[in-house]
Amino acid sequence: MTSILLARTITGTYGVEAYAVFSLVVSLPLLLPVIDLGFGAAVTNSAAALPSEAEKFIAILWRSSKYLLAGCAISLLIVTLLGLLQLWPPILGIDQDQGMNWGICIALSIFLTTMPASMGYAILIGLKRNPLAILLQGLAPIISGAIVIAASLQSDIQSIIAISTVGIPVASWLALALAIASLRARGISPNIRSHSRTRPALLVSAGPMLIIALAMPFAIQGGRLILSWRGSLDDVAVYSAAMIAFLPVFSIAQVAGRSLWGEYAHDRANHHSSIRRFAMGLTTGGVIGLGGFAGLVVMGPFVSHLAVGSAVHVPWALYWLLGGVVLVQALHLASGMYLTDSRGLRFQALTTVLTVIVVTSSTVFLVGVAGVLAPAISLLMGLTLCQFVPCFLHAVSRLSVRERWLAYAGQSKSTAPT
Secondary structure, eight states: OHHHHHHHHHHHHHOHHHHHHHHHHHHHHHHOTTSSTTTHHHHHHHHHTTTTTHHHHHHHHHHHHHHHHHHHHHHHHHHHHHHHTTOHHHHHTOOGGGOOHHHHHHHHHHHHTTGGGTHHHHHHHHTTOHHHHHHHHHHHHHHHHHHHHHHTTTOOHHHHHHTTTTHHHHHHHHHHHHHHHHHHHTTOOOOGGGGTTOOOOOHHHHHHHHHHHHHHHHHHHHHHHHHHHHSOHHHHHHHHHHHHHHHHHHHHHHHHTTHHHHHHHHHHHHTOOOHHHHHHHHHHHHHHHHHHHHHHHHHHHHHHHHHHTTSSOOOHHHHHHHHHHHHHHHHHHHHHHHSOSHHHHHHHHHHHHHHHHHHHHHHHHHHHHHGGGHHHHHHHHHIIIIIIHHHHHHHHHHHHHHHHHHHHHHHHHHHSOO
């Protein structure tokens, strides 16, 4: 609903081209791998093992926080430097005459203040407090949307763009505060003195996770950027109108299986079987994916029309393709969440890089042939062939090996002399 109100407000007040630019800027934070620099994986996995490994968890949390503070400072410096050089409009394929440079720079700077607080979501997922994490993530666009809609009554488009990301850091810092409160309720205090003797190896999981964070958002959201380079702002506006209906459904498909990460991590830490959980996750993902697919095909045109009216025309085929993307993503969650240990993340990093290469190259090639459909065709093909299929086969293979090991360990324990 927030996206619909925003689209209606921007197109009605500033025009279709302004909405195209606005949608590019708002989606840009999703392209930047700066949320947790990959350290969230280690924090989530260690939080799932609490309270038995509290000292290790606190050490991971504090070391990750130090890296994130440094990363935030460096990223702010880079964003400001690009702003001083007036490079943001050409990066996004926008005319310099539109005067968007500093609006973009400020929006990204506000977003970057999220980095030090990004551990909050990772902790909540590891503690199996997924409903709270999902609620807070959903709060971010509501806050941003309310501020933008209120400001649009008397501000120009550059000012609107500058404040378009305010909700993200607000929700993230709130998530961190609630995560710390949850830890203290469990008798765990993240005291900096507690980890002086523990030096965990973070890069084993953070490195692959950073690669995934670098690559995957561009595969999902990079279509608009490629359309702005190879097509026109009209194409960006059409694709963005379809994304208004697609992104909420896609987000549901993503977060629906997020709780599996903490559950799988708990199984690994306690040597429990995950085969039944995997089967249930795959079944649930299929049901959610089919529901999302049908919802997009049937309701997508209505939602987009409600958002932008008759300002743009979205081809119906685009909703079918994006519905297929939702289905594939929902089916992938069981495998993707299972492969979240260091070995699994390395495999996913490889498949994600392959996905981005296929999606990006195919989109660039197909824009001249398929036009605004090109990003969706490439995304569906890349996610299916390069991510879902190989990750599913790898997860099933590892599950079968682990089940045999657990069975053997159980037999050895039962026959051991007492």
